[in-house]
Amino acid sequence: MPDVFTPAKRSAVMSLIRSTGNAATELRLMALLRAGKITGWRRHLSLPLPPPKAKARAGEKKPRKPRVRPDFVFRQQRLAVFVDGCFWHGCPRHATRPRQNRQFWDEKIARNRQRDRHVTRALRQSGWTVLRLWECALTKKQQPRTMSRLRRALGGPKIQITKLVIPFATSSATLQHHECCLSRQEMRVHLGRHVCR
Numbered sequence: 001m002p003d004v005f006t007p008a009k010r011s012a013v014m015s016l017i018r019s020t021g022n023a024a025t026e027l028r029l030m031a032l033l034r035a036g037k038i039t040g041w042r043r044h045l046s047l048p049l050p051p052p053k054a055k056a057r058a059g060e061k062k063p064r065k066p067r068v069r070p071d072f073v074f075r076q077q078r079l080a081v082f083v084d085g086c087f088w089h090g091c092p093r094h095a096t097r098p099r100q101n102r103q104f105w106d107e108k109i110a111r112n113r114q115r116d117r118h119v120t121r122a123l124r125q126s127g128w129t130v131l132r133l134w135e136c137a138l139t140k141k142q143q144p145r146t147m148s149r150l151r152r153a154l155g156g157p158k159i160q161i162t163k164l165v166i167p168f169a170t171s172s173a174t175l176q177h178h179e180c181c182l183s184r185q186e187m188r189v190h191l192g193r194h195v196c197r
Contacts, residue, residue, distance in 0.1 A: 025083045025085065025135045025138060026043065026071050026072075026083055028138045029071070029072065029081075029083055029133070029138055030043075030072075032138065032143060032146065032147060033072075033150075036147050036150075036151075038150065038151075038154070040074050040075070040076055040077070041072045041073065041074050041081075042072070042073050042075065043071065043072060043073075044069045044070075044071065045069065045070070045073040045075070046067045046068070046069050047067060047068055047069070047070065047073065047080065047123065047126075047128070048065055048066075048067055048126075049065070049066040049067060049068055049119070049122040049123070049126070050122055050125055050126055051063070051065050051066070066122075068080075068119050068122075068123070070082050070123075070130075071083045074154060077129070077153075077154050077155060078127060078128045078129060079128070079129045079130075079131060079153055079154060080123055080128050080129070080130050080131070081130075081131045081132075081133065081150070081153075082116070082130070082131070082132045082133070083133050083134075083135065083138070084116065084132055084133065084134055084135065085135045086134060086135045086136050088109065088112055089109070089112050089113060089116060089134075090109045090110075090112070090113055091134050091135070091136060093134075093136065094134075094135075094136050095109070116132070120132065129153055131149065131150065131153045133146060133149075
């Protein structure tokens with residue numbers, strides 16, 4: 001059946017349609033968080049991004065500070081969690097490519113992935129930890145792995161610096177480095193070795 005609108009009119013009509021988000025995947029992750037008794041999160045909390053480096057010209061308004069709304073935000077731990085849909089963000093395992101208008105969809109998904117990289121980089125520069133989960137990571141088979149990734153990103157059990165003894169620190173410079181990682185809660189101990197991220 002031919003379209004009743006011209007291509008320009010169809011484009012204008014479609015641009016007015018706003019998505020409602022990936023509610024089903026977010027609800028699945030919300031159920032996982034509640035089942036795992038993980039608290040302290042908020043949905044769609046707006047976070048500021050670092051301002052663009054381009055300066056406003058004389059007589060122009062200052063550009064608005066860019067903001068992003070992660071799917072889940074753990075403000076206290078400074079963790080932003082994004083749940084990316086396999087189709088819309090190009091999952092390497094499960095993404096499908098439409099047969100019709102393939103060039104448009106390839107460009108669209110490439111732009112989505114580029115925006116994801118930009119947002120992740122900007123949030124990390126602002127001191128946030130970013131965790132991106134694929135939609136397929138919320139299946140029953142992948143849930144334990146997803147929960148362990150989430151708990152690891154949240155820092156797991158809290159480590160008190162006063163009670164932690166690092167026997168392998170041989171110099172004060174090494175010890176200062178370890179205290180630095182601990183203060184940022186980025187230290188992991190694996191098989192008795194100190195591993196910094």
